[in-house]
Amino acid sequence: xxxxxxxxxxxxxxxxxxxxxxxxxxxxxxxxxxxxxxxxxxxxxxxxxxxxxxxxxxxxxxxxxxxxxxxxxxxxxxxxxxxxxxxxxxxxxxxxxxxxxxxxxxxxxxxxxxxxxxxxxxxxxxxxxxxxxxxxxxxxxxxxxxxxxxxxxxxxxxxxxxxxxxxxxxxxxxxxxxxxxxxxxxxxxxxxxxxxxxxxxxxxxxxxxxxxxxxxxxxxxxxxxxxxxxxxxxxxxxxxxxxxxxxxxxxxxxxxxxxxxxxxxxxxxxxxxxxxxxxxxxxxxxxxxxxxxxxxxxxxxxxxxxxxxxxxxxxxxxxxxxxxxxxxxxxxxxxxxxxxxxxxxxxxxxxxxxxxxxxxxxxxxxxxxxxxxxxxxxxxxxxxxxxxxxxxxxxxxxxxxxxxxxxxxxxxxxxxxxxxxxxxxxxxxxxxxxxxxxxxxxxxxxxxxxxxxxxxxxxxxxxxxxxxxxxxxxxxxxxxxxxxxxxxxxxxxxxxxxxxxxxxxxxxxxxxxxxxxxxxxxxxxx
Numbered sequence: 001x002x003x004x005x006x007x008x009x010x011x012x013x014x015x016x017x018x019x020x021x022x023x024x025x026x027x028x029x030x031x032x033x034x035x036x037x038x039x040x041x042x043x044x045x046x047x048x049x050x051x052x053x054x055x056x057x058x059x060x061x062x063x064x065x066x067x068x069x070x071x072x073x074x075x076x077x078x079x080x081x082x083x084x085x086x087x088x089x090x091x092x093x094x095x096x097x098x099x100x101x102x103x104x105x106x107x108x109x110x111x112x113x114x115x116x117x118x119x120x121x122x123x124x125x126x127x128x129x130x131x132x133x134x135x136x137x138x139x140x141x142x143x144x145x146x147x148x149x150x151x152x153x154x155x156x157x158x159x160x161x162x163x164x165x166x167x168x169x170x171x172x173x174x175x176x177x178x179x180x181x182x183x184x185x186x187x188x189x190x191x192x193x194x195x196x197x198x199x200x201x202x203x204x205x206x207x208x209x210x211x212x213x214x215x216x217x218x219x220x221x222x223x224x225x226x227x228x229x230x231x232x233x234x235x236x237x238x239x240x241x242x243x244x245x246x247x248x249x250x251x252x253x254x255x256x257x258x259x260x261x262x263x264x265x266x267x268x269x270x271x272x273x274x275x276x277x278x279x280x281x282x283x284x285x286x287x288x289x290x291x292x293x294x295x296x297x298x299x300x301x302x303x304x305x306x307x308x309x310x311x312x313x314x315x316x317x318x319x320x321x322x323x324x325x326x327x328x329x330x331x332x333x334x335x336x337x338x339x340x341x342x343x344x345x346x347x348x349x350x351x352x353x354x355x356x357x358x359x360x361x362x363x364x365x366x367x368x369x370x371x372x373x374x375x376x377x378x379x380x381x382x383x384x385x386x387x388x389x390x391x392x393x394x395x396x397x398x399x400x401x402x403x404x405x406x407x408x409x410x411x412x413x414x415x416x417x418x419x420x421x422x423x424x425x426x427x428x429x430x431x432x433x434x435x436x437x438x439x440x441x442x443x444x445x446x447x448x449x450x451x452x453x454x455x456x457x458x459x460x461x462x463x464x465x466x467x468x469x470x471x472x473x474x475x476x477x478x479x480x481x482x483x484x485x486x487x488x489x490x491x492x493x494x495x496x497x498x499x500x501x502x503x504x505x506x507x508x509x510x511x512x513x514x515x516x517x518x519x520x521x522x523x524x525x526x
Contacts, residue, residue, distance in 0.1 A: 003321065003357065007288050010359035011273045012082040012316075014099050016127075017109035018117035022139040026109055026256040027072070027085040033266055034074035034081060071314060071345045071361050079270045082361050097390075098372065098420060100126050102298040102316040102361065104274045105133040107265075112138050112145030112172075112253075116158040124159045131246035133274060136163065137265055142255040144173035152251060162248045164238045165231055167264045169253040170220050177216045179254055179261040180207075180224060182231065183238065183268045189215055240272050276359030279318045281375070281382035286319050288358035293320035293328065294377040296384040297370050300419045311415065312343075312363040313370040320378060322356045331375040331383055341365040371495070372420050389493070389524040391468045392423050392436030395501075396443060396460035405456045412454030416446060417494045425468060425491040425499055434491065434501075435460065436468055466508060468493075469500045469520040478517045486511075497524060 086096040170177040187204040213221045242248040254261015278287040299314040327336040343363040417424040422437040473479040502508035
């Protein structure tokens with residue numbers, strides 16, 4: 001198959017949402033429709049013994065939340081779908097921000113009871129920075145939630161984007177009958193099933209058909225006809241071009257847990273969502289159709305398989321064709337790298353592949369050469385942009401509880417920080433080690449994983465710090481003088497960049513005023 005055809009048949013997207021809106025459940029149902037799994041697992045359930053595919057880490061099963069992005073690929077109606085299920089919890093937001101650099105579109109899940117929540121708004125801002133196309137899936141209609149029209153208004157107002165419903169619910173809560181597909185103008189009535197797909201479905205092509213009244217009841221049929229007429233009258237026709245530019249968000253309604261509305265969304269998604277798009281480097285824009293391979297690492301995960309201490313780098317392919325065992329230029333590194341173990345994922349399960357194309361996400365087994373943000377190319381020296389580290393919110397000092405395990409601790413911290421779980425700073429004076437995170441939960445995850453995966457015990461002592469600022473200056477002499485005079489507050493991040501650790505907002509302001517030639521940055525990409 002030609003490169004262009006391979007690119008056109010791929011869709012790479014992330015599922016994002018506030019915690020508990022139903023992201024992981026929706027992911028399971030998409031895998032079910034894609035034929036990738038036979039029974040869907042449950043995130044929290046005593047009756048269903050299958051755990052979900054995408055929450056596979058031990059701590060995720062214990063807590064019933066996702067703490068790391070998982071990557072899954074499957075085929076559906078001749079389209080190769082690469083799906084990334086991201087953590088919703090704000091403490092792991094950085095993993096989600098990085099994931100958004102590797103996808104071409106997103107599906108945002110909104111809970112119909114709670115509406116648009118704070119984390120959804122933050123994620124939407126990140127999508128807006130890159131004009132990423134967004135589809136909204138309003139979930140949990142099997143519960144008594146808010147009025148669909150009210151939800152549409154809230155999405156427009158809070159997320160600052162125009163909406164266009166492409167499916168419409170019939171009833172809600174106990175009276176929820178299904179979803180009418182406004183895009184194809186037809187109605188599929190399923191029997192609800194939490195675990196498997198049922199083939200029993202009724203299809204109605206015309207809303208005036210009297211069969212509709214028999215199947216869903218006269219009142220529901222009348223309401224549906226009125227709603228459809230109103231929507232078609234109020235909202236302009238759906239324009240795929242505006243969706244691709246990130247100006248309009250198509251909205252679908254459904255209940256992921258009962259398989260209602262998921263199929264309608266998936267069928268429409270593969271037709272309207274963008275195939276892989278280009279990315280910018282510091283030098284130029286790289287188009288997917290270019291024959292030479294290029295790609296970037298957006299995530300690293302250590303110890304995916306507890307039996308083998310492995311480390312996998314997730315690579316998004318931007319252009320050309322990636323081949324196993326071929327040497328590629330590692331832009332930051334001293335020598336070319338070749339990979340004999342290249343995998344594609346189904347969460348924790350994986351299979352070895354010989355080649356991959358733009359839009360695909362492959363796992364490269366790596367012994368420690370690759371970092372988040374690294375670029376691999378077929379010769380050209382360029383670096384893809386857009387994977388920053390943000391200044392953390394909470395800082396704690398690492399205290400080793402077992403001096404005999406210092407080596408294990410060093411190794412564990414180094415690997416977890418390279419994964420981007422949190423940020424790591426070493427003070428120049430006294431060699432104190434500090435971990436910075438966005439939220440409290442990350443410390444528990446780090447502690448849990450250090451003990452479980454590296455057999456190292458640590459405690460975290462709170463530190464009174466306001467911000468970590470990366471510093472730079474056009475005047476090297478002034479910069480050296482600043483570092484010398486403030487040596488008590490100077491640390492280095494994991495990449496060896498100089499960081500000024502500010503103890504309070506007022507003090508930072510004063511230091512900025514006293515040293516006008518020093519620039520203070522709140523992200524590491526400047």
